């Protein structure tokens with residue numbers, strides 16, 4: 123699809139810091155740089171969350187992706203030191219309609235543009251994100267380039283050079299390189315992050331790009347947590363004497379994560395409780411012989427309805443994925459527990475002969491509604507049953 127170049131020039135978007143967003147399909151948007159100088163080439167996706175831009179930017183699952191936020195005013199609450207879901211900004215770039223010049227929030231310690239510059243992330247504002255989102259919705263996620271300056275030809279060539287997300291193993295790229303304990307619990311107004319006792323079951327969490335709030339919610343429930351790098355061999359994990367295994371979210375395609383798929387098979391054989399979220403859920407699916415597929419636009423937002431098959435109850439969930447487990451390929455010893463009410467894709471699975479389950483969305487939210495946080499309680503029950 124080829125569209126004419128789009129420009130939203132106004133006094134709000136001074137020409138002094140121009141930037142370009144080029145899509146592999148030939149569309150070019152002109153706007154204003156609100157981040158670092160330079161360029162970034164990645165898969166372009168859109169996220170419909172109204173809040174939580176700092177959590178979205180720092181979610182390691184966005185590695186290799188430029189995020190367009192459909193909510194038009196982004197940056198109005200600034201950023202702070204606490205609302206991070208990873209060690210740094212992992213999104214490859216940010217596209218917004220408007221970044222207000224003024225920010226207002228009692229917790230803010232920096233403006234969004236200053237933060238993006240400090241983190242070295244290119245970002246563009248002044249883009250008609252409604253038009254852009256329609257292009258992505260109709261044509262699917264695609265390669266794109268944000269570039270500071272005005273060289274549309276160079277940006278287009280780079281956008282077209284993006285090889286696609288399929289086949290990319292990014293989990294081991296973003297993972298920690300150390301085995302380490304995790305002790306932080308959820309944030310409380312007035313006191314900040316808590317430090318729960320951690321005298322419950324020992325959970326070893328594979329870090330494929332884990333969002334911190336997952337670890338916090340497990341810590342809140344009393345888990346003693348050890349976070350391990352994505353490629354940690356099974357024998358090393360077993361030496362830690364875990365009561366259960368957590369498989370985290372993460373960026374990229376799950377299929378090339380053969381190290382994690384093989385490790386998961388062993389944990390399942392040993393009947394250890396296993397809980398997978400997003401990439402971890404996909405890895406669980408692959409470990410039992412199911413297949414994963416690349417979706418057209420994926421799911422990125424904080425209001426996705428998901429039906430619990432057993433109870434009929436609908437949960438409003440946070441989502442961020444571009445791949446999905448193909449329900450038609452599940453083996454006989456697995457069943458579907460949740461489906462998306464947007465497109466019917468598989469959202470949850472459970473093994474019928476092992477204490478293992480996975481969820482495709484993000485039950486830890488951050489950002490998002492907390493409806494389906496009950497899945498953490500389900501994991502706690504599996505851990506208790508094994509004792």
Ligand SMILES: NC(=O)CC[C@H](N)C(=O)O
Nearest residue numbers: 371372400401443444445
């Ligand atoms: N949030 C995630 O873990 C995303 C999983 C995977 N990278 C996908 O895009 O589907």
